[in-house]
Amino acid sequence: MLDQLLSVSTRNALSKLSETVNQGAIAAGAPAPAAAVGQPSFDNVLSQLAGSVSGKLENAEAISMQSMTGDVPTRDVVNAVMDAEQSLQTAIAIRDKIVQAYLEISRMPI
Template sequence: MLDGLANIAGPGLTRPNIAPEATFTAALSAASGQAVETLRNAEGLSLKALQGEADTREVVDAVMNAEQTLQAAIAIRDKIVSSYLEISRMAI
């Protein structure tokens, strides 16, 4: 299951460190925590660049990585919502 998350995320998002017997909730929590950390890193580097303390290449890499992470998070969210809607339409 985690392989699927890593494939959706692309090369910018690394696989979270989760035990194989972890629950879906734990996996999703770890992935979202890592995504937030990636976005915060890009924001911090951007602020340092504005102050003249960071290299432009580092900032561009961090922002591109954050963009890929955000796109992956949006794709995962969309899949979860569509799955929920499909399940809610099922007849019991």
């Protein structure tokens, strides 16, 4: 269930977007300025975001499964699910802004 949700939502979209960004930078012959400055690159930030969201979703699912056996109180389940939902909504909003910015840039006259 979790894999289906992630495939539909953020993880695939962010990984495809970071691959596109990397391919565009390589095709343009652009150097990696973030590496020179010592700051994380754009694709690393997106990968960390996707990993964080994925981890929170997996944690929420694991806690939900543990609650079925009575090992975890309902309050902890609700907190984990709400945290995962908030992270997913944030990642989706960031993805939407990135796509919107890309579309605006692609419409600019050269």
